[in-house]
Amino acid sequence: MGTQNESIAILGGGNIGLSLAKGLVKSGKYEAGQIIITRRNLRAIAELAEEGYQITDDNVKAVRYASIVVLAVLPQQLNILLDAIQEVVDPAKHLLISVASGVNVSDITNRLGKDVQVVRAMPNTAIAIQESMTCIASQNASSENITKVIELFNTVGETVQIHEELMTSATALCACGIAFFLRAIRAASQGGIEIGFHAAEALHMAAQTAKGAAELLLTNKSHPENEIDKVTSPKGCTIAGLNEMEHSGFSSALIKGIRQSSIKAGNLYVND
Ligand SMILES: NC(=O)C1=CN([C@@H]2O[C@H](COP(=O)(O)OP(=O)(O)OC[C@H]3O[C@@H](n4cnc5c(N)ncnc54)[C@H](OP(=O)(O)O)[C@@H]3O)[C@@H](O)[C@H]2O)C=CC1
Numbered sequence: 165m166g167t168q169n170e171s172i173a174i175l176g177g178g179n180i181g182l183s184l185a186k187g188l189v190k191s192g193k194y195e196a197g198q199i200i201i202t203r204r205n206l207r208a209i210a211e212l213a214e215e216g217y218q219i220t221d222d223n224v225k226a227v228r229y230a231s232i233v234v235l236a237v238l239p240q241q242l243n244i245l246l247d248a249i250q251e252v253v254d255p256a257k258h259l260l261i262s263v264a265s266g267v268n269v270s271d272i273t274n275r276l277g278k279d280v281q282v283v284r285a286m287p288n289t290a291i292a293i294q295e296s297m298t299c300i301a302s303q304n305a306s307s308e309n310i311t312k313v314i315e316l317f318n319t320v321g322e323t324v325q326i327h328e329e330l331m332t333s334a335t336a337l338c339a340c341g342i343a344f345f346l347r348a349i350r351a352a353s354q355g356g357i358e359i360g361f362h363a364a365e366a367l368h369m370a371a372q373t374a375k376g377a378a379e380l381l382l383t384n385k386s387h388p389e390n391e392i393d394k395v396t397s398p399k400g401c402t403i404a405g406l407n408e409m410e411h412s413g414f415s416s417a418l419i420k421g422i423r424q425s426s427i428k429a430g431n432l433y434v435n436d
């Protein structure tokens with residue numbers, strides 16, 4: 165057994181559900197056998213059984229098995245799932261964790277018709293390598309259960325507790341954000357190819373450079389402009405490149421993209 169005794173059901177073994185499962189096992193705090201993963205197309209996760217995870221297409225069975233239940237389906241798939249597990253959700257036994265974007269705690273408790281404790285968590289896909297930035301919020305969970313969820317996600321990265329009304333913003337900045345930075349790294353590598361590097365080495369060089377930039381901020385707790393000032397030699401090539409990027413709307417594009425994502429994140433769930 166892992167160091168935790170609790171069993172976890174992950175309902176929706178897709179991108180984020182599987183990343184969470186693998187991250188928890190990689191952290192060493194949970195064993196695969198403590199985690200039961202569901203999806204309708206069971207064949208798509210068949211190989212997980214060989215890795216020791218329990219897999220099933222029976223959400224009711226998974227909920228009965230576990231004390232922590234992670235809701236990891238798409239927002240538009242959530243109501244069907246909630247209706248399916250409604251009868252077996254037991255407020256005295258279960259703690260629900262929802263990673264569904266744009267779905268409030270009250271949406272879930274209203275749909276279930278039960279005052280079960282729900283903690284929302286907004287991780288990103290770096291959860292699979294224990295590098296997630298996960299935002300946590302709840303309206304009705306005890307501080308003990310919120311701490312439990314924070315500790316769970318601390319095993320797969322960093323966590324920050326926020327007010328629920330900021331969860332759509334957190335989705336845009338952190339969950340979608342990883343894609344924005346990945347696209348920036350790809351663009352940098354494409355520039356690298358144009359100035360002489362092979363694709364694979366350009367990508368590696370760009371990714372390690374991006375990692376170094378993030379580590380500088382996290383280690384020094386400094387502002388990006390302080391670090392940028394150290395790079396931009398007077399009349400040099402860095403400021404020439406930076407200013408060219410800004411003339412093309414680099415910062416503006418990121419800001420506008422994050423705002424657009426945040427608006428969309430707030431409109432993902434249709435409570436029919
Ligand atoms: N991807 C990301 O980076 C992040 C996603 N999220 C949120 O996580 C949730 C999942 O997103 P993501 O992983 O990208 O989506 P995916 O489509 O990859 O995963 C959803 C999974 O749910 C399964 N599913 C759908 N209905 C059911 C059901 N009734 N019972 C069991 N399984 C079901 C689907 O498989 P099948 O069709 O076989 O049932 C699918 O594998 C979303 O709400 C999203 O907003 C949050 C943070 C980050």
Ligand SMILES: O=C(O)[C@@H]1CCC=N1
Nearest residue numbers: 265335336339340432
């Ligand atoms: O794109 C999406 O809707 C999901 C939510 C955050 C990351 N992926």
